[in-house]
Amino acid sequence: MEKxxxxxxxxxxSVRTFRxxxxxxxVYLIAAIGVIGAMGFLYLDGIISPSVPVEIVSxxxxxxxxxxxxxxxxxxxxxxxKAAVASKVTGRLISLMVEEGSRVxxxxxxxxxxxxxxxxxxxxxxxxxxxxxxxxxxxxxELEEASRTFNRDQQLILKGVISRSQFDTSEARFTxxxxxVAAAEASLKASMxxxxxxxxxxxxxxxxxPFDAVVLTKNADIGDIVTPLxxxxxxxxxxxxxxxxxxxxxxxxxxxxxxxxxxxKQPCEIQLDALPDVRFRGEVHAIVPTxxxxxxxxxxxxxxxxxxxxxxxxxxxxVSFLTRNLNPEEEKPRxxxxxxxxxxxxxxxxxxxxxxxxxxxxxxxxxxxxxxxxEVLGGVKAGDKVVARPPRRLRNGSRIKxxxx
Numbered sequence: 110m111e112k113x114x115x116x117x118x119x120x121x122x123s124v125r126t127f128r129x130x131x132x133x134x135x136v137y138l139i140a141a142i143g144v145i146g147a148m149g150f151l152y153l154d155g156i157i158s159p160s161v162p163v164e165i166v167s168x169x170x171x172x173x174x175x176x177x178x179x180x181x182x183x184x185x186x187x188x189x190x191k192a193a194v195a196s197k198v199t200g201r202l203i204s205l206m207v208e209e210g211s212r213v214x215x216x217x218x219x220x221x222x223x224x225x226x227x228x229x230x231x232x233x234x235x236x237x238x239x240x241x242x243x244x245x246x247x248x249x250x251e252l253e254e255a256s257r258t259f260n261r262d263q264q265l266i267l268k269g270v271i272s273r274s275q276f277d278t279s280e281a282r283f284t285x286x287x288x289x290v291a292a293a294e295a296s297l298k299a300s301m302x303x304x305x306x307x308x309x310x311x312x313x314x315x316x317x318x319p320f321d322a323v324v325l326t327k328n329a330d331i332g333d334i335v336t337p338l339x340x341x342x343x344x345x346x347x348x349x350x351x352x353x354x355x356x357x358x359x360x361x362x363x364x365x366x367x368x369x370x371x372x373x374k375q376p377c378e379i380q381l382d383a384l385p386d387v388r389f390r391g392e393v394h395a396i397v398p399t400x401x402x403x404x405x406x407x408x409x410x411x412x413x414x415x416x417x418x419x420x421x422x423x424x425x426x427x428v429s430f431l432t433r434n435l436n437p438e439e440e441k442p443r444x445x446x447x448x449x450x451x452x453x454x455x456x457x458x459x460x461x462x463x464x465x466x467x468x469x470x471x472x473x474x475x476x477x478x479x480x481x482x483x484e485v486l487g488g489v490k491a492g493d494k495v496v497a498r499p500p501r502r503l504r505n506g507s508r509i510k511x512x513x514x
Contacts, residue, residue: 160510165463166447166497168489172388173439174378176479178429180370182409184361186381186424188352190320193328195347196222198313199336202329207349209327213318220348222335224314231307234300241300245293252286259283322351325422352422357413358394359426362406371396376434377411382425388440390414391428444491445482449498451475461496461503462489468496470505 200222207219262279265271329335329345337346359379363371371393379389390413397408411428413420451473452459458475461468473488489495496503503509 160466160508161500161503162512163461163468163500163503163509164497164512165494166450168444168446168485168491168493168495170442170491171445171479171482172378172442173479174388174429174431174435177432177435178378179432180363180367180430182361182363182428182430184359184411184426184428186357186420186422186426187360188354188422189356189358190322190353191325191350191422192319192322192352193347193350194219194316194318195337196313196316196335197337198222198310199334200224200314202331202333202335202345202348205327205329205331205348207324207327209324211324213322213324213351215318215320217318218315219318219324220316220329222314222316224311227307227311227314231304231311234304234307238297238300238304241293241297245290245297248286248289248293252283252290255279255283255286316348318351320351320353321355322353324349325352326350354418354420354422355416357416357420357422359391359411359413359428361409361411361426361428362401362404363409365400365405365407368396368407371409371430376431378429378431378435379411379413380427380429381420382427383421384419387417387419389417389420390435390440393430443477443479444485444489445479446473446485446489446495447497448478448481448483450495451483452499460489461499461505463494463496463509466508466510468503468505468507468509 202220203223204221205219207213213219259279259282262271262276266273266276327349329348333345335345335348373393373396375393377391377393379391381387381389391411392414394410394412397410400407409428446460450460452461452470457472459470459472462471471488474486476484476486478484496509
């Protein structure tokens with residue numbers, strides 16, 4: 110038997126390896142085509158399209174007065190009539206009838222001091238007055254009797270019925286009675302004056318409002334010692350601080366170099382930091398005739414034309430000095446956008462409204478021009494963000510990348 114050649118039984122791996130490699134390349138090719146197709150679909154759908162760099166701007170509100178303002182200044186609301194209400198006498202506060210925000214009328218009692226001693230002094234003065242009145246009545250009665258006796262003795266002495274000494278006595282009595290009446294009248298006047306003084310001293314213990322006002326601060330509490338001098342460490346010089354809110358004005362500092370742009374009765378617009386959405390009409394009331402050397406400014410007082418209960422003392426204010434009075438329709442705010450943000454295609458006006466990282470082309474209606482801004486009547490609202498200068502390749506739905514200015 111011939112010996113078999115076992116080497117012929119080996120598997121030829123070269124053929125298998127060639128076929129496997131060919132199959133893998135085909136799979137890779139199909140996968141690559143799928144990926145490219147998916148990327149193309151996503152690109153066309155805008156999901157993975159390259160971001161367009163843009164600048165953004167907000168839809169804002171402006172007032173037409175900003176276009177005719179020639180000077181701006183800042184200051185504070187100040188009450189021109191303001192008082193720290195105190196007492197003219199020293200005493201312990203036993204009653205306080207007001208608090209912060211209370212409205213008071215001229216002459217209204219707002220606080221009372223302990224006044225037992227003043228009441229006692231008033232009662233004593235009243236009693237002394239009654240004694241003086243009684244003494245005057247007695248003196249007048251004595252004078253009347255002495256007058257009748259003196260007149261009768263004058264007739265009798267002429268007839269020689271009475272002696273000269275009796276007549277002299279009658280005359281002296283009449284003279285004393287006249288003096289007694291004069292003294293009683295003087296005493297009565299003194300008692301009346303003492304009563305008035307006692308009433309005034311008693312009235313000083315009642316603290317009254319000097320004018321119609323609103324209570325701003327409460328400086329003392331019940332039990333505190335109130336004194337006009339405030340010498341003691343725990344004494345209070347004032348009970349409350351009040352201000353006449355009808356006298357509120359804005360006191361603004363204007364640079365000396367710009368003072369020529371300001372004149373009395375000049376129209377102004379006032380904006381308060383506490384009320385940013387409201388504009389108040391005003392006019393220059395006075396230019397204080399002195400300068401602040403340290404700040405090189407002059408104080409200008411601006412009065413409110415349209416007053417509001419929301420305006421309070423010490424609020425911070427900004428004042429625009431205008432070149433003319435505003436028309437009624439110019440007092441309302443306007444919604445505006447930068448002119449460069451508006452796209453005009455075949456007469457159709459639109460802006461690219463930003464929503465997330467994309468833009469939506471939105472049609473708008475335009476109105477009046479205000480310099481570099483244009484009024485927007487519809488389509489967007491104040492606070493919306495749009496592309497400031499839309500590039501030509503920007504389309505509806507494009508992805509964007511915000512570029513800092």
